[in-house]
Amino acid sequence: MAFLSAGLAAGVAGRSRAATGLTLTEAQLQAGVAFLDRHPSVDIHAHPGRFFLRDIARTDASERLGAPAEAQALSDMAAGKVTAALFNCVSDASLLGFTPAGGLAPVRDFRPGEAWSEYRRQIALLKALVAKGDVVRALNRADVGAALKAHKTAAVFAVEGGDFIEDRMDRVHQAHADGVRAITIVHYHPNQIGDPQTEPPRTPGLTPTGKRIVREMNKVGIVVDLAHASFGVTKDAVAASDRPMMISHTNLKRADLDHPRLVSVEHARLVSHHGGVVGSVPSGIGQATVGDWIASILRLIDAVGVDHVAIGTDMDANYKPVFTDYGDWGVIPAALLARGLSEAETAKVMGGNFLRIFPG
Numbered sequence: 056m057a058f059l060s061a062g063l064a065a066g067v068a069g070r071s072r073a074a075t076g077l078t079l080t081e082a083q084l085q086a087g088v089a090f091l092d093r094h095p096s097v098d099i100h101a102h103p104g105r106f107f108l109r110d111i112a113r114t115d116a117s118e119r120l121g122a123p124a125e126a127q128a129l130s131d132m133a134a135g136k137v138t139a140a141l142f143n144c145v146s147d148a149s150l151l152g153f154t155p156a157g158g159l160a161p162v163r164d165f166r167p168g169e170a171w172s173e174y175r176r177q178i179a180l181l182k183a184l185v186a187k188g189d190v191v192r193a194l195n196r197a198d199v200g201a202a203l204k205a206h207k208t209a210a211v212f213a214v215e216g217g218d219f220i221e222d223r224m225d226r227v228h229q230a231h232a233d234g235v236r237a238i239t240i241v242h243y244h245p246n247q248i249g250d251p252q253t254e255p256p257r258t259p260g261l262t263p264t265g266k267r268i269v270r271e272m273n274k275v276g277i278v279v280d281l282a283h284a285s286f287g288v289t290k291d292a293v294a295a296s297d298r299p300m301m302i303s304h305t306n307l308k309r310a311d312l313d314h315p316r317l318v319s320v321e322h323a324r325l326v327s328h329h330g331g332v333v334g335s336v337p338s339g340i341g342q343a344t345v346g347d348w349i350a351s352i353l354r355l356i357d358a359v360g361v362d363h364v365a366i367g368t369d370m371d372a373n374y375k376p377v378f379t380d381y382g383d384w385g386v387i388p389a390a391l392l393a394r395g396l397s398e399a400e401t402a403k404v405m406g407g408n409f410l411r412i413f414p415g
């Protein structure tokens with residue numbers, strides 16, 4: 056088995072147990088791997104192989120993130136038994152650069168028509184990945200279940216940044232027709248929908264266009280992702296949306312840790328109390344090891360409940376990740392089971408909670 060030879064031996068467990076911050080026994084690791092044969096697991100926010108950077112005009116950020124490597128990512132996902140991931144296009148990819156502090160930020164604005172043409176370019180890349188047959192497209196829960204049974208990796212198409220919609224509701228419908236099932240409405244570029252967490256606020260919450268977009272996404276069956284969105288946008292989205300939403304990749308602020316990409320317990324509960332899901336990201340913010348990330352996941356479970364937590368790795372556009380190889384995916388359920396979560400609770404976090412809010 057690829058995972059056992061290449062993943063466990065050379066991956067998190069084998070590389071250096073001390074460096075991972077985990078103290079799992081071989082039996083516990085095997086239990087994590089075996090778990091993935093029984094339950095669908097979903098990475099609710101990812102950019103596998105940085106597909107979206109293929110053929111993009113070079114930017115500072117694209118240089119720092121590295122060249123696309125789709126085939127490697129897909130083979131790692133198969134080896135690690137990842138059932139499905141949200142393969143995210145990045146609306147504002149061509150605008151991004153690194154700030155002196157090391158974070159990402161837009162360094163220019165869109166040219167006329169650019170947001171839409173970038174969307175078309177990146178969606179075409181996703182469709183080409185599916186056409187090659189290395190990954191199957193998942194449009195609904197049943198497709199994810201079928202992928203688990205067939206030992207295939209499923210791609211749920213998604214877009215990080217609702218910039219490409221502009222003020223055109225027909226583009227929400229076009230995205231759905233393209234297979235898009237989640238949109239992170241705000242990314243790094245302050246847009247027509249609202250403000251990101253990482254920029255000074257221009258508006259207190261969702262703009263009128265933003266409200267219309269949230270309702271249109273509800274109507275067509277696209278999950279509203281509030282990762283990167285300001286507290287005000289999140290509050291307004293909860294008021295506007297009649298469907299559960301998600302914050303696909305974040306973690307909680309702590310008394311000793313603050314960062315614009317982290318959220319307060321109050322912020323996370325806006326989404327969980329509305330039936331939604333909060334994904335924990337191995338972002339390296341307040342984390343040095345995989346063990347620190349597992350602690351972030353457990354903290355989220357304590358704050359919002361085990362029915363509302365998921366995994367969102369941001370692979371492979373995470374600029375200082377503490378989890379870097381899908382071949383080690385089994386380590387996550389292994390660690391959760393070892394920390395006392397039941398099999399049913401672990402299944403919720405690994406995929407069940409997302410599948411509950413996944414349309415269809």
Ligand SMILES: [Zn+2]
Binds near residue numbers: 215282283304369
């Ligand atoms: Zn992100």
Ligand SMILES: [Zn+2]
Binds near residue numbers: 101102372
């Ligand atoms: Zn991302």
